[in-house]
Amino acid sequence: MRINKDTILCMSLAAKPSNFGTRFHNYLYEALNLNFMYKAFAPHCIEQAIQGVRGLPVRGCAVSMPYKEVVIPLVDEIDLSAQEIHSVNTIVNTEGILKAYNTDYIAIQKIIEKHAINPSGSFVLKGSGGMAKAVAFALKSNGFRDGIILAKNEISGTALAQATGYVWKKELSETDKTDLLINATPVGMQGAGYENEVAFLDREIRNAEIIFDVVALPENTPLIQLAEKYGKKTICGSEVFALQALEQFYLYTGVYPEKELFDAAAAFSRTGV
Numbered sequence: 001m002r003i004n005k006d007t008i009l010c011m012s013l014a015a016k017p018s019n020f021g022t023r024f025h026n027y028l029y030e031a032l033n034l035n036f037m038y039k040a041f042a043p044h045c046i047e048q049a050i051q052g053v054r055g056l057p058v059r060g061c062a063v064s065m066p067y068k069e070v071v072i073p074l075v076d077e078i079d080l081s082a083q084e085i086h087s088v089n090t091i092v093n094t095e096g097i098l099k100a101y102n103t104d105y106i107a108i109q110k111i112i113e114k115h116a117i118n119p120s121g122s123f124v125l126k127g128s129g130g131m132a133k134a135v136a137f138a139l140k141s142n143g144f145r146d147g148i149i150l151a152k153n154e155i156s157g158t159a160l161a162q163a164t165g166y167v168w169k170k171e172l173s174e175t176d177k178t179d180l181l182i183n184a185t186p187v188g189m190q191g192a193g194y195e196n197e198v199a200f201l202d203r204e205i206r207n208a209e210i211i212f213d214v215v216a217l218p219e220n221t222p223l224i225q226l227a228e229k230y231g232k233k234t235i236c237g238s239e240v241f242a243l244q245a246l247e248q249f250y251l252y253t254g255v256y257p258e259k260e261l262f263d264a265a266a267a268f269s270r271t272g273v
Contacts, residue, residue, distance in 0.1 A: 003037060009056070010252050012040045013049055014064035016191050018217050021062055024245045024269035028257055031265070036253065043067075050074040054096055060252035061091040062245075065186070068130030075100045084163075085137050087130035090248050101251060104131060107243035108138035115235060117210065119143035121179030124172065124208075126199055128156035131214055132184035136164045148176070172204060181208040188213060188221035198222045206230055216241040219270055242266035 012021045017040035025038035036059070043049035046067050051074075053061045063071055068087045072078065075091060075098040082088045082102040090101040112119075119142055125135055128151035139147060147166035151157030154170065161168035169176075183199035186192040198205075200223060205211060211227035216237035220228075227234045242262075250256050257265070 004035070006035055008036045008059045010036060010038045010060040010062075011053070011058055012038075012062035012064060013043050013046065013067055014040065014062075015042060015066055017042050017064075020216060020241055020269045021245060023271070024242070024265050025249060025252075027265040027268045028249060028261065031261055032253075032255060032257065034253055034255070046070055047074060050091070050098070053091065053093055054098055057093050057096060059093055060248065061093070062248055063089050063091060065130065072100065074098070081105050085130075085133045087133045089130070089134075089244065090251060092251050101247075102134055103244040103247035103251070104134035104240065105138050106247050107240050108135050109142060110243050111212075111235060111239055112138065112142050115210075115233075117180060119145070121209075122146040122148075122177075123180035123182060124148045124150050124176070124178045124200075124204070125166075125182045125184060126150045126187075127184035128153055128160045129184070133160060135182055135184050135214065136160055136166065140164045140166075148172070148178070172201075174203070176204075177207045178204075179208065180210045180212065181205065182212040182214065183221075183223055184214045186215070188223050189215045190217045196222060198226055202226070205232065209233065210235065213237055214240055238266070238270055242269065245269075 022038050022040050029036040071088050077099040079101040082100050085102055087102055088100040089104050092099050149157050149161040149166050149168045157168040181200055187194045187197050187199040205227055210233045212235040213221045213223045214237045215221050219236050219238045224234050224236055
């Protein structure tokens with residue numbers, strides 16, 4: 001890849017950046033001969049970072065924890081994918097006008113369809129932050145009615161439950177059984193301080209049919225490893241990352257890569273941290 005004065009910059013902003021995005025996007029830029037480059041940043045000040053996106057200009061900006069809600073008042077427009085959720089993971093800059101999207105929401109919808117998860121079943125969603133919001137609203141949009149929002153934070157947990165029509169609980173009882181367990185917290189994430197922890201209790205995993213961990217790094221989190229040990233159907237966070245990154249790629253470039261190329265980019269993105 002040759003960088004020149006016409007090279008278009010895209011970036012990610014996260015408290016703990018990884019190389020997933022840089023590897024995925026740059027792989028596709030090179031394969032498709034697009035004069036773009038992608039760089040991950042850990043901003044010292046998110047407000048100043050978004051001002052920089054607008055002023056440089058940077059074409060696209062992925063937004064990760066803990067900035068998914070903080071950036072909302074810093075943009076000019078909010079797409080429908082982010083409005084109801086009140087959570088942003090993508091910003092597109094068009095001649096200084098910043099528009100926010102949530103491609104996590106789009107990715108979760110595609111995963112529900114891909115894995116043919118039955119909406120008549122029950123679920124427990126752990127978390128009440130930006131990613132949990134994307135998951136909860138995607139489940140709601142796909143007809144899921146019987147759900148529990150499991151969150152230590154009563155304020156955000158009850159708010160998310162009320163917004164989606166689900167039930168908030170601080171912890172599960174021994175009688176709570178579910179078909180689908182979803183972790184949308186940093187528990188199990190590399191570098192987050194919880195990398196050796198399992199998001200759910202042993203009995204909760206045993207009582208479920210499908211285990212979905214939204215954490216993408218590492219791909220096989222402690223939760224996924226334990227679920228596989230018990231013979232459960234598992235869905236890894238790397239799927240979420242790849243699908244939401246594909247939507248971001250299209251928003252930045254206007255190009256949808258062919259499936260084989262997308263699969264190759266997704267596989268390449270998982271080979272480095």
